[in-house]
Amino acid sequence: MLSKKTKYAFHALSYLAENQDKGAVLIQEIASSKNISHKFLENILLELKKAGILGSKKGKGGGYYLIKKPEEITLAKIIRLLNGPIAWLPCVSLNYYERCSDCADEATCNMHIIMCQVRDQTLAVVENKTLSDLIAKTTDKQALKY
Amino acid sequence: MLSKKTKYAFHALSYLAENQDKGAVLIQEIASSKNISHKFLENILLELKKAGILGSKKGKGGGYYLIKKPEEITLAKIIRLLNGPIAWLPCVSLNYYERCSDCADEATCNMHIIMCQVRDQTLAVVENKTLSDLIAKTTDKQALKY
DNA sequence: ATAAAACCTACAAACTAAGTAGGGTAATGC
DNA sequence: GCATTACCCTACTTAGTTTGTAGGTTTTAT
Numbered sequence: 001m002l003s004k005k006t007k008y009a010f011h012a013l014s015y016l017a018e019n020q021d022k023g024a025v026l027i028q029e030i031a032s033s034k035n036i037s038h039k040f041l042e043n044i045l046l047e048l049k050k051a052g053i054l055g056s057k058k059g060k061g062g063g064y065y066l067i068k069k070p071e072e073i074t075l076a077k078i079i080r081l082l083n084g085p086i087a088w089l090p091c092v093s094l095n096y097y098e099r100c101s102d103c104a105d106e107a108t109c110n111m112h113i114i115m116c117q118v119r120d121q122t123l124a125v126v127e128n129k130t131l132s133d134l135i136a137k138t139t140d141k142q143a144l145k146y
Numbered sequence: 147m148l149s150k151k152t153k154y155a156f157h158a159l160s161y162l163a164e165n166q167d168k169g170a171v172l173i174q175e176i177a178s179s180k181n182i183s184h185k186f187l188e189n190i191l192l193e194l195k196k197a198g199i200l201g202s203k204k205g206k207g208g209g210y211y212l213i214k215k216p217e218e219i220t221l222a223k224i225i226r227l228l229n230g231p232i233a234w235l236p237c238v239s240l241n242y243y244e245r246c247s248d249c250a251d252e253a254t255c256n257m258h259i260i261m262c263q264v265r266d267q268t269l270a271v272v273e274n275k276t277l278s279d280l281i282a283k284t285t286d287k288q289a290l291k292y
Numbered sequence: 293a294t295a296a297a298a299c300c301t302a303c304a305a306a307c308t309a310a311g312t313a314g315g316g317t318a319a320t321g322c
Numbered sequence: 323g324c325a326t327t328a329c330c331c332t333a334c335t336t337a338g339t340t341t342g343t344a345g346g347t348t349t350t351a352t
Contacts, residue, residue, distance in 0.1 A: 002234045003309065007248070010257065026328075040311055046330070059319030060327045075260065088148045102153070110280050111156065114221070114271065121267035125260065134256050149340070172297075186342055192299070205350025206296045 006082040008036050009044050010134065013078065016054070017070040017135050024056070024063030044082065051081050070131035079126060086126070087119040094119075152228040154182050155190050156280060159224065162200070163216040163281050170202070170209030190228065197227050216277035225272060232272070233265040240265075 011034040019025055027045060031038045045064050048054045055067045066073075079086060080095055090098035091106060092115040103109030157180040165171055173191060177184040191210050194200045201213045212219075225232060226241055236244035237252060238261045249255030 001231060001236070005309080011248075028328090037311060039313080042329080043311095043331095049329095056329060057319080058317085058327080058329050060321060062319075062328050064329085085147060090147070102157075110282055114275050114279065117271045118268055121271055122264055125263045125267055129260050133260065136256055151340075174297090183342060185344080188298080188300095189342095195298095202298060203350080204296095204298045204348075207351060208297050208349085210298085 002079070003083050005040075005044055006079060008034070008041060009048060009078055009082045010075075011036065012041060012045060013048070013053075013066075013073065013131055014135050016064065016066050017131050020066055020070075024061065024065050026063045029063075047081060048078075051077075053077070070135065073131040074127055075129045075131075075134075076123060076126040086122055087115065089115045092116045092119050148225070149229055151186075151190055152225060154180070154187060155194060155224055155228045156221075157182065158187060158191060159194070159199075159212070159219065159277055160281050162210065162212050163277050166212060166216075170207065170211050172209045176210075193227060194224075197223075199223070216281065219277040220273055221275045221277075221280075222269060222272040232268055233261065235261045238262045238265050 012030050015030050015033060016025060027042055028038055030036070030045075031041045045054060045056075049056055049064070053066070053068060053073060054064050056062065056064050076086065085093045085096040087093035087096070089100060089112070090096060091100035091103060091112060100112075103112045106112045158176050161176050161179060162171060173188055174184055176182070176191075177187045191200060191202075195202055195210070199212070199214060199219060200210050202208065202210050222232065231239045231242040233239035233242075235246060235258070236242060237246035237249060237258055246258075249258050252258045
């Protein structure tokens with residue numbers, strides 16, 4: 001299951017994407033608009049900034065804004081950042097790989113092979129969906145169909 | 147990520163499937179063979195029994211045994227039982243559905259639609275793989291390929 | 293009867309997620 | 323230049339889940 005942190009990140013990013021013309025947006029504005037604790041959201045936005053997805057401006061008139069275009073921000077990237085590994089086992093994770101003690105040989109471990117399939121099927125969706133798909137309007141909905 | 151409980155369950159079930167001819171197998175035998183704490187495994191096997199996957203015999207000469215054929219036990223069933231929902235959001239879960247406050251209308255919520263796709267892609271794998279795929283030998287490996 | 297084994301309940305420890313607190317620091321506008 | 327604004331950072335608390343432990347109860351074969 002996706003953590004609240006991850007869901008909050010999607011909400012915040014959607015809000016920023018929908019308000020790109022506004023320039024910098026206050027944390028408080030996002031927080032109250034999406035019903036998220038101000039301080040908790042602060043941490044999330046900071047992580048997104050460190051990951052190079054958001055930019056920020058300090059001082060009066062400051063706030064956060066998207067650095068990249070919505071269509072360049074994949075769901076996979078956000079999920080990995082806030083939620084952690086996408087794979088079901090460390091030994092099949094592309095970004096958080098850890099050797100597992102169970103499979104002596106990954107090439108012949110049946111569990112390993114099957115979990116790779118699960119991972120690839122999942123990635124086929126989330127690597128190809130972006131923030132722009134999240135904020136797409138109903139009329140564009142056909143594009144979402146897989 | 148799959149929990150240890152889930153992984154232990156797969157190990158135990160594999161052991162039972164590979165030793166079906168033995169009849170009832172002791173918890174202790176599975177535990178020491180797969181390096182699992184006896185008492186922890188006890189809980190897991192009990193859950194599998196209550197779910198109708200395992201049978202048991204009490205007293206001397208007792209133990210656990212498979213009730214169903216390995217090819218009838220899908221990975222999806224085990225994962226749902228020990229690990230919980232397969233879906234990434236409660237509102238797209240088939241077995242653990244909960245309405246989510248975010249999407250006013252599930253039919254037009256983009257997140258909802260995308261997460262359904264993820265779920266379906268995952269299920270396409272784990273609903274069609276069974277315990278018999280887990281214990282398949284190297285020569286049968288082609289059958290595993292997706 | 294007795295030993296062996298599953299069954300059951302409750303608890304403890306460790307870890308993670310979620311949220312809070314409070315101040316530090318940099319930029320901005322007047 | 324100075325107060326204000328608002329991001330930045332560290333640490334802590336709370337709650338929940340996962341993992342594992344302890345000890346007793348029931349059933350069965352011999």
